[in-house]
Amino acid sequence: MISLVFFVSFAMSARSQVPLPEPRPAVLPSPSPVDGNKAPAKQLFGGKKLPAALKPRAIGFYSKGCMAGGRPLAIDGPAWQVMRLSRNRNWGHPALIETLEKLAAKVKSGTKWPGLLVGDLAQPRGGPMLTGHASHQIGLDADVWLNPMPKRIFTAREREEVSAKTMANAKFTDVGGNWSPEHLKVIRYAATMPGVERVLVNPVIKKALCREAEGDRSWLAKVRPYWGHDYHMHIRIGCPAGSGSCQPQAPISGEEECGKPLDDWLKRVRKPDVPPPPPKVKPKPKPPLLLSALPAECRAVLDAPDAKVAKTKAAAGVVPAADPDDQATTPDPTGQDTPVPPMPQ
Numbered sequence: 001m002i003s004l005v006f007f008v009s010f011a012m013s014a015r016s017q018v019p020l021p022e023p024r025p026a027v028l029p030s031p032s033p034v035d036g037n038k039a040p041a042k043q044l045f046g047g048k049k050l051p052a053a054l055k056p057r058a059i060g061f062y063s064k065g066c067m068a069g070g071r072p073l074a075i076d077g078p079a080w081q082v083m084r085l086s087r088n089r090n091w092g093h094p095a096l097i098e099t100l101e102k103l104a105a106k107v108k109s110g111t112k113w114p115g116l117l118v119g120d121l122a123q124p125r126g127g128p129m130l131t132g133h134a135s136h137q138i139g140l141d142a143d144v145w146l147n148p149m150p151k152r153i154f155t156a157r158e159r160e161e162v163s164a165k166t167m168a169n170a171k172f173t174d175v176g177g178n179w180s181p182e183h184l185k186v187i188r189y190a191a192t193m194p195g196v197e198r199v200l201v202n203p204v205i206k207k208a209l210c211r212e213a214e215g216d217r218s219w220l221a222k223v224r225p226y227w228g229h230d231y232h233m234h235i236r237i238g239c240p241a242g243s244g245s246c247q248p249q250a251p252i253s254g255e256e257e258c259g260k261p262l263d264d265w266l267k268r269v270r271k272p273d274v275p276p277p278p279p280k281v282k283p284k285p286k287p288p289l290l291l292s293a294l295p296a297e298c299r300a301v302l303d304a305p306d307a308k309v310a311k312t313k314a315a316a317g318v319v320p321a322a323d324p325d326d327q328a329t330t331p332d333p334t335g336q337d338t339p340v341p342p343m344p345q
């Protein structure tokens with residue numbers, strides 16, 4: 001009897017040692033680039049150092065697309081300097097590059113500014129970015145700082161560390177001490193460039209423009225109030241010729257829109273006297289855009305060989321600094337917990 005008990009307990013313990021099936025990993029490995037359509041598009045496009053050797057084309061929508069045949073904006077031009085070189089985002093459709101070059105020349109000759117400080121355009125092949133920006137994906141968007149270029153050339157480190165200056169006052173009720181009549185001229189030049197469809201600025205800047213613009217005010221229609229954009233303006237050009245699969249944004253009304261729509265925006269961005277309590281439940285981050293969500297042509301853009309591009313000044317080894325002009329990594333300046341609409345106005 002005792003031996004039977006021993007036998008049973010031995011058999012049971014032996015059975016318990018039968019290897020169990022391998023436990024499933026708690027976190028599934030992230031898809032590798034070869035998983036193609038399932039991969040977050042920002043990883044695939046963020047990894048490309050050079051543009052696709054293809055004819056220049058803007059493909060898809062400003063916030064869902066990519067770019068073939070991107071060109072670099074030179075890091076130093078006769079009237080501009082590119083900032084944040086470590087990001088490698090000085091790429092755009094040739095139409096955007098040409099627009100910026102001409103705008104910088106106008107600013108130099110027509111205002112007291114020696115030129116422009118240029119922030120992010122797009123990645124070499126456009127597409128979603130690892131950090132910042134919902135748009136800037138098809139090579140037709142550019143951020144231009146609202147403080148003037150200095151007369152001297154910035155070092156690579158300064159281009160990472162120098163901060164843009166806000167044009168807003170502390171309460172975000174109007175522009176503050178950094179605003180000047182030159183700013184109106186610079187923004188007017190941007191809004192009246194051929195091909196420019198929108199210039200996004202903070203509502204307090206639009207308020208100042210509405211108050212100060214004299215003569216022909218038709219350009220005010222293109223200057224759109226939006227969150228952030230108190231440190232830089234965002235210039236957006238329309239779909240260029242030869243970009244058949246570029247999806248245009250809905251046209252603007254053509255009105256100045258200095259009245260009610262602007263007042264509504266000003267209410268949204270004004271800093272409250274008492275800061276609101278932090279949200280109890282953190283808003284869930286949006287799932288990343290997958291390659292499958294982008295136009296099919298973006299796959300060919302990723303697969304295309306690197307274009308041969310003349311070497312520009314590299315910024316290797318420079319650590320990128322936290323950046324106040326980067327809307328997506330900066331808390332909403334109002335401190336309000338208002339959801340940010342996904343697409344600029």
Ligand SMILES: [Zn+2]
Nearest residue numbers: 141142143234
């Ligand atoms: Zn922008």
